[in-house]
Amino acid sequence: MRQTKIIFFILFLPILSCNKKVVNTVPSPTTLTDTSHPGNPYYSRTDTTVLHVSDAEWKKVLPDSIYQVARNKETEEAFTGKFWNATGIGTYYCAACGNALFRSDSKFASTCGWPSFFETIRPISVEYKDDHSYNMERTEVLCGRCGGHLGHLFDDGPPPTGKRYCMNSIVLDFEPDKK
Numbered sequence: 001m002r003q004t005k006i007i008f009f010i011l012f013l014p015i016l017s018c019n020k021k022v023v024n025t026v027p028s029p030t031t032l033t034d035t036s037h038p039g040n041p042y043y044s045r046t047d048t049t050v051l052h053v054s055d056a057e058w059k060k061v062l063p064d065s066i067y068q069v070a071r072n073k074e075t076e077e078a079f080t081g082k083f084w085n086a087t088g089i090g091t092y093y094c095a096a097c098g099n100a101l102f103r104s105d106s107k108f109a110s111t112c113g114w115p116s117f118f119e120t121i122r123p124i125s126v127e128y129k130d131d132h133s134y135n136m137e138r139t140e141v142l143c144g145r146c147g148g149h150l151g152h153l154f155d156d157g158p159p160p161t162g163k164r165y166c167m168n169s170i171v172l173d174f175e176p177d178k179k
C-alpha cells in the first residue's frame, strides 16, 4: 500500500505542481529545426513589434495544437512534449510569433515533465499575469510579443534566479546554434 502511494506521488505530483488542465499532444515527428510557418503572416524572428491579433485571427493562422495552448491556455501532457528533456544548444522562440524567449543554457533538467528554464533571454521576452484558476495561486507566463500563453512561473528553480519557467513544448520552436 505504501509503495502504491509512493508511485502515485511520483506519477502525479509534477502534474499538480505545474499545471492542471491537460491536453494530450503527440510529439511532433518534425525535426527540432522546423522553422516553417506556412499561413502565419505574424511569425518573425526579427520583428519585435508587439502584436494585437484577435483570437479569431490566430485560429485561422495557427495549427490547432498550438492554438489550444497559446490562446485557450490548454496544457500539454507531462513528458509528452518534444522539448521536456531536450539538451541541444541554441535558442527557443515562441511558436506562434517567433519571439526569442530562452537560451538553452538557461534550461535545466526538471523532473516535472515540461521544458524548464531559470531565466528568459530579455526581461521583455515574456509578460506575467496572476492566475487564480483551479483554486490555485499561480503566475502565468505569456509571450511578450503576441500575448500567447506559454506556461507558468514557479519559485522552485535552481540558482542563480531560483525561478522555474515551466513551459509547454508545443508553443516553443528551437533553433540550434550554427557551428
Ligand code: FE
Binding pocket: 094, 095, 096, 097, 098, 099, 143, 144, 145, 146, 147, 148
Ligand atoms: Fe509569441
